[in-house]
Amino acid sequence: MGDPKTIFMKKLLLSFFLLCTCLTGCTRKISNDHAEVVAFQADVPEVKPKFVRVDVSMSFDSLNYWLNRKLNRSLFKSGESDTFIGFPIEISQQGAIKLSSGLNQQLIVQLPTKFDAKPQIAGLSAGNISGKMQIKLASKLNFKEFTNAKISELAYSYDWLQKPSVTVAGFPINAAPIVDNLLASKSEVIRQGLLRQLNDLLSKKSLEGILQSSIGPMLAGSKDFHLNVYGVNMKNFQLNSGGISAECWIQSSANFHPSRESVSVFFPRLIDFHDAESTLAIKGDIDWVYFEQVLEKELNRLSPINPTQVRIQALDDSKLVANIIGFQGEKSEYKIEFVPISFQDSSLGIRVMKTDIRGLVGVQKVFSKKIERRLLKYASKFRLDLKGQLAPWMNQTGPIRAINSNLRIVGYRWNAKGFYVMGEIGGQWAIMK
Numbered sequence: 001m002g003d004p005k006t007i008f009m010k011k012l013l014l015s016f017f018l019l020c021t022c023l024t025g026c027t028r029k030i031s032n033d034h035a036e037v038v039a040f041q042a043d044v045p046e047v048k049p050k051f052v053r054v055d056v057s058m059s060f061d062s063l064n065y066w067l068n069r070k071l072n073r074s075l076f077k078s079g080e081s082d083t084f085i086g087f088p089i090e091i092s093q094q095g096a097i098k099l100s101s102g103l104n105q106q107l108i109v110q111l112p113t114k115f116d117a118k119p120q121i122a123g124l125s126a127g128n129i130s131g132k133m134q135i136k137l138a139s140k141l142n143f144k145e146f147t148n149a150k151i152s153e154l155a156y157s158y159d160w161l162q163k164p165s166v167t168v169a170g171f172p173i174n175a176a177p178i179v180d181n182l183l184a185s186k187s188e189v190i191r192q193g194l195l196r197q198l199n200d201l202l203s204k205k206s207l208e209g210i211l212q213s214s215i216g217p218m219l220a221g222s223k224d225f226h227l228n229v230y231g232v233n234m235k236n237f238q239l240n241s242g243g244i245s246a247e248c249w250i251q252s253s254a255n256f257h258p259s260r261e262s263v264s265v266f267f268p269r270l271i272d273f274h275d276a277e278s279t280l281a282i283k284g285d286i287d288w289v290y291f292e293q294v295l296e297k298e299l300n301r302l303s304p305i306n307p308t309q310v311r312i313q314a315l316d317d318s319k320l321v322a323n324i325i326g327f328q329g330e331k332s333e334y335k336i337e338f339v340p341i342s343f344q345d346s347s348l349g350i351r352v353m354k355t356d357i358r359g360l361v362g363v364q365k366v367f368s369k370k371i372e373r374r375l376l377k378y379a380s381k382f383r384l385d386l387k388g389q390l391a392p393w394m395n396q397t398g399p400i401r402a403i404n405s406n407l408r409i410v411g412y413r414w415n416a417k418g419f420y421v422m423g424e425i426g427g428q429w430a431i432m433k
Contacts, residue, residue, distance in 0.1 A: 034343070034344060035341040035342065035343050035349065035351070036341060036342055036343075037339050037340070037341055037351070038339065038340040038341060038342055038348075038412040038413065038414055039411075039412075039413055039414075040314075040317040040318065040413070040414060040415060041413040041414075041415055041420075042317075042415050042416075043415075044283075044285075044413050044415065044420045044422075046253065046255075046283060047253045047281040047282065047283045047422055048253070048281060049228070049230050049231075049251050049252055049253045049281065050251070050252070050253070050275060050279045050280065050281045050424070051233070051249045051250065051251050051252075051274040051275040051277075051278065051279070052249070052250050052252060052278050052279060052280040052425075052428065052429065053247065053248070053249055053250075053278035053428040053429070054248045054249075054250055054428065054429045054430070054431060055245070055246075055247055055248070055428065055429070055430045055431070056244075056245060056246050056247075056248055056430075056431045057243065057244075057245045057430070057431070057432045057433070058243050058244050058245075058431075058433055059242055059243040059433065060098075060099050060100055060101075060242065060243045061243075062243070062433045063099050063243060063244070064096065064097065064098055064099055067097045067099070068096045068097055071093060071095065071096065072092060072093055072094060073092065073093045074090070074091075074092045074093075077089075077090040077091075088117065088118045089115075089116070089117040089118075090115075090116045090117075091113050091114070091115060091116075092113060092114045093111065093112070093113060093114075094112050094113055094114045094132060095112035096112070097109065097110070097111050098110040098111075101239050101240060101241055102138055104140070105140060105141060105238075105239045106138050106139065106140055106141075106239075107138075107139050107141055107239060108136065108137070108138050109135075109136070109137040109138075109139070110134065110135070110136050111134070111135045111136075111137070112132070112133075112134050112135075112161060113132065113133055113134075113135055114130070114131075114132050115129075115130065115131045115132065115133050115164060115179075116128070116129070116130050117129050117130075117164075117179070128166065128167070129164045129165070129166050129175045129178070129179060130164060130165065131160060131161075131162050131163055131164030131165065131175075131176070131179070132160070132161040132162035133158045133159065133160050133161060134158060134159045134160075134161055135156065135157075135158045136156065136157050136158065136159075137154065137155070137156050137194070138154070138155045138156075139151045139153065139154045139155075139198065140152050140153035140154075141237075141239060143234075143237035143246075146207075146233075146234040146235070146237065146270060147204055147270045147271070147272055148204075149202045149207070150199050150202060151195060151198050151199055151202065154191060154194060154195045154198065155191070156190070156191060156194060158183075160176060163175075163176040164176055164179050204270050207270055208268060208269060208270055211232060211268050211270075212266060212267060212268060225254065225255075225256055226254065226255045226256075226257065226265075227252055227253075227254050227266075228252055228253045228254065228255065228265035228266070229250055229251070229252045229265065229266050229267075229268045230251045230252065230265070230267070230268065230269070231250070231251035231268055231269045231270075231271040232248060232249070232250055232251070232268045232269070232270055232271070233248070233249040233250075233251075233270075233271050233272065233273060233274040234246050234247070234248050234249075234270070235247045235248075235249070249274035249275075249278075250268075251268075251271070251274070252280065252281075253280075253281045253282070253283070254280055254281070254282040254283070255282070255283050255284075255285060256282065256283070256284040256285065256286075256421075257285050257286075258286055258290055277426070278426065278427060278428045279424045279425070279426050280424065280425040281423075281424055282421075282422070282423050282424065282425060283420065283421065283422050283423075284419075284420060284421035284422075284423075285418060285420055286418050286419045286420075286421075287417060287418040288312040288313070288417070288418050288419075289418075290418070291310075291312055291419075292310045292311060292312055295308075295310045295322075295324070296308050296309065296310045299324070306326050306330070306332075307326055308324065308325065308326050309323075309324075309325045309326055310322065310323070310324050310325075311323045311325075313416070314414075314415065314416040315337065318339070319337050319338065319339050319353055320337070320338055320339065320340075320414070321335060321336065321337045321338075322334075322335070322336045322338070323335050324336075331358075332358070333356075333357075333358045334355070334356075334357055335355070335356040335357075335358075336352060336354075336355050336356075337352070337353040337354040337355070338350045338351060338352050338353055339351050339353060340412065340414055340419065342412055343383065345385075346408075346409035347383045347385050348383065348412070349383050400429055400430070400431050401429065401430055401432075402425075402427055402428075402429055403427055403428050403429065403430055404426075404427040404428070405425055405426065405427035406425070406426045406427060407423060407424075407425050407426075408423055408424045408425075408426065409421065409422075409423045410422040410423050410424060
């Protein structure tokens with residue numbers, strides 16, 4: 001059995017290196033590999049956005065579920081002057097939309113609706129007419145160039161779920177023949193009007209708004225990891241019997257902030273270009289305050305009787321100092337000057353430059369030099385394998401998965417605010433839902 005104080009110091013030291021190497025776990029490993037001191041940089045810029053490929057495959061079941069999160073929406077409402085039909089009309093959704101595919105890349109939309117109209121016959125009002133109908137739209141989509149998407153063909157038909165009626169002297173009278181005749185006389189006007197409105201929805205500005213409002217909130221779900229999206233290039237859009245698929249190239253970067261919340265940047269533009277290689281640029285930004293809180297929590301767990309305070313500061317642009325106060329008594333203080341170092345395999349460690357132990361009494365004071373030697377010994381043994389830590393995340397399974405992913409560390413930096421990691425994740429992703 002080892003000395004209790006020595007055992008305690010081993011635990012303390014382990015916690016310290018977990019802190020300084022930004023890890024939740026380290027591997028003890030002696031190595032003589034060449035190591036370089038991580039450079040100081042007062043202002044670390046954001047990483048430059050790159051393009052990452054995401055192959056998307058969405059089933060009609062998933063699309064229908066997403067479209068029907070909000071039911072009974074107003075779809076169309078007009079007055080006498082602005083309707084393409086020629087009389088005031090309001091159509092609202094009254095049930096679930098159903099998407100499916102037809103022949104030759106046709107998209108079939110089945111939509112139950114409520115119909116309210118005030119038609120006129122020979123200049124005279126026919127009264128308020130209400131009914132329920134099942135509308136069926138069949139459209140031919142042209143997505144060869146997504147920034148110039150359009151519907152080239154459109155056909156529509158309808159069936160009455162509840163025949164329209166008009167109230168006369170308090171009694172409902174079947175108005176289906178009147179409405180059918182009016183709709184038949186306006187069939188080409190209605191078709192052209194629907195085609196024009198649907199193509200307005202497919203305009204570049206409209207599609208960018210849909211991307212921002214529907215996808216943006218999903219990407220902002222994590223308070224630590226933020227995906228910044230600046231542009232989207234879509235290719236090879238396909239409509240098949242099971243759903244839709246597309247090849248997406250997303251101009252983006254990613255940020256990791258474990259100690260603060262920030263909003264993801266998500267204002268995508270539809271663009272006509274992308275890089276040849278699929279790469280997600282990442283930047284980790286970890287404040288020293290985060291390290292201080294992690295170490296304080298661990299030290300207070302190991303020694304709950306003595307509250308501990310930890311402060312990490314940059315002495316200048318060449319080294320850092322960690323002040324650990326109170327963990328072995330009110331007056332005890334450890335001061336450790338160090339610099340972060342990186343190895344050829346991109347793993348991390350620290351190099352202790354100087355230690356100063358004060359405020360110890362009795363047996364603790366006797367062992368102060370031994371403790372100092374152990375600090376230097378353990379500093380040479382601990383390494384952070386950042387790639388190993390990220391591997392489970394990069395190879396996750398589920399609706400989104402990585403394909404042939406690989407992490408490359410571009411560089412590390414530190415300054416008075418915190419520690420920074422710049423890198424790239426190559427490969428591509430696939431979303432199947």
